[in-house]
Structure formats: C-alpha cells, structure tokens
Amino acid sequence: MRTFEYRRAETVDAAIAEVSAPGARFYAGGSNLLDLMKTGVENPAVLVDVGRLGLDEVTLSDTGAVVIGSGVTNTTAANHALVRSRYPVLSQAILSGATTQIRNMATVGGNLMQRTRCPYFMDPGFDRCNKRDPGSGCAARDGFNREHAVFATDLPCIAVHPSDMAVALTSLDALVHVRGPQGDRAIPIGEFFVLPDVHPDRDNTVAATELITAVELPPNSGPSRGWYLKVRDRHSYAFALVSVAAVLRFDGDVIESAAVALGGVAARPWRVPAAEALLIGRRATMEAFRCAADAALDGAAPLSQKEFKVTLAKNSVVRALTTAAAG
Template identity: 50%
Template sequence: MNPFSYGRAGDVVDAMRQGANGAGRFLGGGTNLVDLMRQNVEKPSALVDLTGLPAAIEEAQDGGLLIGASVRNGTLAAHPAVRTRYPLLSRALLSGASSQIRNMATVGGNILQRTRCAYFYDPEGARCNKRQPGSGCDAIEGFTRYHAILGGSDQCVATHPSDMCVALAAIGADVQVMGTSGERTIPIVDFHRLPGDRPDLETVMEPGDLITAIRLPPLPAAIHSTYRKVRDRSSYAFALISVAAILDVKDGVIDGIGVAFGGVAPKPWRALRAEAILRGRAPSEAAFREAADAELVEARTLAGNGFKPDLLRRTLTAVLGELAEKRA
C-alpha cells in the first residue's frame, strides 16, 4: 500500500478545498477505489472522505428527481419515487453487485467506477493503455468475452461496468459537477469518453471536480420501462450485455422511446439509431430487430465475443416485446 493522507469533508466547500490540487481522490463508499488501491492500479496521494456530506433524494422543481451523489445505491433502488416513476433504474441497481456492496456504494462513485478488465487490474503482468498510456493492450489478443463490440479502438476495448449508468443513459439523466470555475451540468451520455487514442481519459471530469448530484428529468414514459442483464451467473457478475428500455405506445404507435446498452462499449451506450428507427412505428418483432440491426451496423467483434451482437439483438427484441405487450 502506498502512503496517503486522509481527511473528512464537512460539506461541499470543504471537500473542494481539500481536493483543490487534484492530486488526491474523493472517497465515497470505496467499493471500487479501495480495490484499485490494493491492486496498485490507483495510487492517490490523498483521500477526501465524502461520507459526511448530505445524501438526499428530492423532488426537482420541474417534476424530476434530484439525487445527491452520496446517496447509497441500495437506498436509491428502494426509493418509492424511483420504483414507481423510473422502474428501470431500480431494476438496474438491484442487478448490480451484492446487497452489501449496494448498501455501501454511492451514486457518485458508481458513475466514476473504472472498468473491470482483468488486464487493467494486472499492473505487474499485463500491458494496458488505460493504466499506462502507450504501453499497449493485451486484451485485444487475449480473453475478450467481456469486451466491447461498439465504441472501442485499437488502443482499448474495455467495457464500462455500471448497470446504473445504462439506465441513466436511457432516461437522459444529467450529472451535476462542482469544479474550480463553479457548477456545471453534463448529460450522462456525454459524461464518459470513448477511448480513441487516449483510453486513460475516461470522463470529461477535470482535476479537482466533484460530482454533487444526478438529475432525472420528468419523464412519464419511464413508467413503462425495464432493465434486463444477461450474465454468466445469476448474481454478483458483470454484464455480458444489458438493455435498459423505455417504451410507451399511444394510438398503436411508439410515442416514447429510450434505449441504452451495457456490457458492449467503453461507456453506457445510448442506442440513438435504434430509437430513430422505432419512433412513430407500430411495435413489432420485425421493427425491433430492424432497430437492433441499425444500432449494430458498426459493431466490431473480437475472438472471444462474437456472440454479443446476436445476444444483444435477441435481448433487445425480447425486452421491447415485453414492454409493448403490456401497453397493448
């Protein structure tokens, strides 16, 4: 373990003061950061503990929800407003990790969690451009069952591990960030970066930035939503693929649509092409498969994940079919 200083923040202003030089890291539940420190992947010189900051879920003025970054994942999943108005978010949270981890992990930390690529977690034995830019990527020619088919690059094919963020992408949530120049709002779909030639730059966050809240927009169609995760075992496993979907049908055609994928890209993948295909169409298996094909047109598989496009196609068709049947 590398030596580091430790301090507890009394409020956001105090947290920003302690993290002003950007050399340390903010600590929420620690369910990812502490693991990375133990593996010598992360070596912060300082930790600023945020567990004393307020953790509230409040009604926003526009009818949406404002979720404090320190809210625990388990608390958010069980909140009545989330369960009734955004069921896909509750289901996504409940499909992630174990109950013990959900009761420790925070919303802000969930958004910032790093990939679970085995090569990234092996600083002694594997090359990883995300961990050490320019060193190479052993994953591309290695074990790729869990790796990306969309949005990857010749430098990195790791996937983003969050279930929660996939649901947030389908909803169209915003991330509120406090930085040295003040507060700014970032759409969740723009928050994470694709790797390109700089896979070490994973988000648009700047040194010293602090996530303060997540804003869910008022979205009546989200009542008709779900989240489905396909994985190698039924609990405590990361997604091979996942689908978050919102589908509202009025007068026989799709009126409200939001689709996002997990387990297939370096960031939560908002399926904009699929949505464009479906909006205004009558729901049908043929339309759902056409939408999946449109989203997968640029998919690039590796030796170990050639099954993912068809698995994603079948899962999306099943999920949208289930939602459409309930609206019939």
C-alpha cells in the first residue's frame, strides 16, 4: 500500500470540496477500498473520511418514503424496523452478504460504490483488465470465467457487480441521492449502474466529486410479498453465482404488480420488464413463474464455462417467485 494523506470532513459540502484535490477519494467503512489499496488496484493520494457527517439515520419522510442515510451501516439498515417491516427483501439481501464484522463496518453508500470481485481485476499481476486499464483486454474472456456475466458478454468487460443490496434496491425502484459541486440530484437505481461499454472502468453514473447522501425507498402502494434468493458455492461469505430479488403484490389471488431483479449475471443488477409483465394479471402458478423465468433469461449469451448459469438463473427465478408468493 502506498502512502496517502488522510483528511476528516466535518460537513457534506466540506467533503465535496476536499475530494476535488488530485487523486482524492471518499472513505467511509473502507471494507472494499482498503482491500483494493492493499493490492495496489487503487492508489488514492488523499482519503477524505465521510464517516462523521450525520448521514447515519433511517427516517420516514412526509410522503411515506423510507430514507436511509448513506453512512448507515449494512447491519443497521438490515435490522431497522422500517426496513424489516416494509421492505423485507432488502433486509434479506443485506444479511446474505459478507460476514457480520464486515456488515458492521460497510455502509449503504459504500456498498453501492464497491467494485467487482473479478480475480483479474483484483490482482494487478494480470496485465489484461479493461476495468483497470481500458484497452488492455479482458483476461477472463479466455480464462476463468465461471462466475462472470451471461448478459452483455460482447462488451469489453464480463465481470459482474457483487452487491446483494443493489439487486434488492433495483427490485424496489429505489432513488439514490447524491450531492456534488453543482448541487443535489436523485438517480433512479435503474440508471445508477452502467454497462462496461465505452468506459469499462466506470461502474456507475456518479461523478468523482459527488457524494451519495441517501437511498430513498418509495412508499408502499400496498402489502407486498418479497424474497431474496442467493445461490453460491458455499453458504458463508461467498459472492452470488446467481441471486434473485422478487417482489409481488396481489389483488385477491391475482398478481397486481411484479418486480424481478437478478444479480450475478451482468455488470449491473439485471431487471427485465417483459418478464414482469408476463406475471401481471395471472395467478401464482408454476406455469406463470416458468414463463417469467424464461423471459428473464432471454438474450443471455454465456461463454463456455457459464452455460450452467442460465439454467441456474431460471430455476432461481421460479424458486424466488414461489417463495415470495407463499408470503
């Protein structure tokens, strides 16, 4: 790890001003950034500590939305009464990720900003990595890619985004609030993450001088049933091969609305509105769930080591929907 300067910001605006320095980065829990600094993937000249800015509360807005400050730890978010009662799929997703010790340190904002866990990206000893060095190539394409994407595999990078929280937030149509030198803006979660096309080194649409201040969960339009399913090689502390966040609302025994988001299959949480549309107006049957699962994986183009992921993802969608429907 190279030496760096450490600065502690006292206000959000001061943090934004500090991070404008060359090579400066925001620092919160550090659960991902410090790992990347130790291996030499990240080499910031300045760390701006944003851990004491008062962004560590979960509140209920006047409109009925639940607002989670970006400095709230993953543990606090998962166990908060508002999250557990109104958005259980989010609580389930957070608790399925990492260890208790890491969840106690990691923050909501940092979780959204974390980088891929692709081994070729994590180890600078591999020269070919378009995410680290655009234009250098992708070692995973003809290397070990069992855990990589099955969608958008024609792009310069085939790594997947590792966040469980992001998949659940995608199914809930969350808003990400950020502040920068130009003021505040709200980014729909569906527009927050980007595919690695023109700029494979970019993971999201947040500017380097913008700070995530909160995540807003829209008001519940009615009772919902949700489930987060994470399929991995081992139960403890492993990233998802495939994950599914399923949220259903019913009118009697008929599905009134549906949201299905997949993780572990692309560089961003993957949501297919066409699959959700197939569920609306139908009863919760295996036939309906299988049709939705087939539509959710339509367009998948796995490389040789990942063909199993398509079948695994389809079965996972069916299982998550079945569990969600059962309440």
